[in-house]
Amino acid sequence: MSVAGIDSVESKGWHASLHLEYTLRNDRTVLSRNRHHGPLVVQRPLYPEGGVCHTYILHPPSGVVGGDQLEINVHAKKSTAALITTPGATKFYRSSGRKAVQEQRIRINDGAILEWFPQDNILFPGAVAEINTRVDLSPTARFIGWEILCLGLPVNGRPFATGQLETSFVIHRHAMPLFIDRLRVNSEEDLHRSTGLRGFPVVATFIATNCKSGMLESVAKVTPQEKEALYGVTLMEDLLVARYLGYSTFAARALFTQIWKILRPEIINKEACLPRIWAT
Numbered sequence: 001m002s003v004a005g006i007d008s009v010e011s012k013g014w015h016a017s018l019h020l021e022y023t024l025r026n027d028r029t030v031l032s033r034n035r036h037h038g039p040l041v042v043q044r045p046l047y048p049e050g051g052v053c054h055t056y057i058l059h060p061p062s063g064v065v066g067g068d069q070l071e072i073n074v075h076a077k078k079s080t081a082a083l084i085t086t087p088g089a090t091k092f093y094r095s096s097g098r099k100a101v102q103e104q105r106i107r108i109n110d111g112a113i114l115e116w117f118p119q120d121n122i123l124f125p126g127a128v129a130e131i132n133t134r135v136d137l138s139p140t141a142r143f144i145g146w147e148i149l150c151l152g153l154p155v156n157g158r159p160f161a162t163g164q165l166e167t168s169f170v171i172h173r174h175a176m177p178l179f180i181d182r183l184r185v186n187s188e189e190d191l192h193r194s195t196g197l198r199g200f201p202v203v204a205t206f207i208a209t210n211c212k213s214g215m216l217e218s219v220a221k222v223t224p225q226e227k228e229a230l231y232g233v234t235l236m237e238d239l240l241v242a243r244y245l246g247y248s249t250f251a252a253r254a255l256f257t258q259i260w261k262i263l264r265p266e267i268i269n270k271e272a273c274l275p276r277i278w279a280t
Helices: 003-010 213-220 249-268
Strands: 015-025 028-037 053-058 069-076 081-085 090-092 100-108 113-117 121-123 128-137 142-153 164-173 176-185 202-208 230-236 239-246
Touching: 015 053, 028 053, 069 081, 069 113, 100 113, 100 142, 113 249, 121 128, 128 142, 142 164, 142 249, 164 202, 176 202, 176 239, 202 249, 213 230, 213 239, 213 249, 239 249
Parallel strands: 015 069, 053 081, 069 100, 081 113, 090 121, 100 128, 113 142, 121 142, 128 164
Antiparallel strands: 015 028, 142 202, 164 176, 202 239, 230 239
């Protein structure tokens, strides 16, 4: 998209929302509510592994620009099982100053399982963006998910030298905080701080509930494809958190897919079933 094209869209900004609700019917999870406003939609749910509902969220515009406001709400009702992903990366384009905001709220009821695997968010140099994700768990709910961020266009030699980014990823169980993670980048210096990104353009986090110490040992043995990448795993009670700092979103997703293949059979008693869209 040309700069002129971006600026013309940015003058208005898209306001889009998507509300998804999953319900269990005859041992199968169905998308019982699918309400959208603006350019956020889902494809027809797929069932490549029986009763688990695979859902792909689509954002038909070519990317997100300043002034856009996107809101995604997901409610997994009692005993449901759903996996949500996206067909491709979400691109946040350069802004003339206005902020693009993406809000994601996930509510998971007792006995339900929600797997949240959006593909990466790519922040073009000059983008101004805020990305917030909140997960609310009932006492016996289960969640597996990730967030993959790419700041700048490293393949093209274009770092995130200008622009701003704020992100938050928060998980509550029974109204009590389990995980609160925030990232703020306001200048190029923030990309190189030893307590921050250490010069790596890709930062990614994998989170899974209902984990045990033996799972931590297995996941810690996984090796990233890049020798230079930094990788660490932590277990806080039953919450497992894996972090990646590196140069490639593809390497981050490959790493997290390996972790998912290890953990999924233990957490939900099912082998990993990769979404078909990932193979296209």
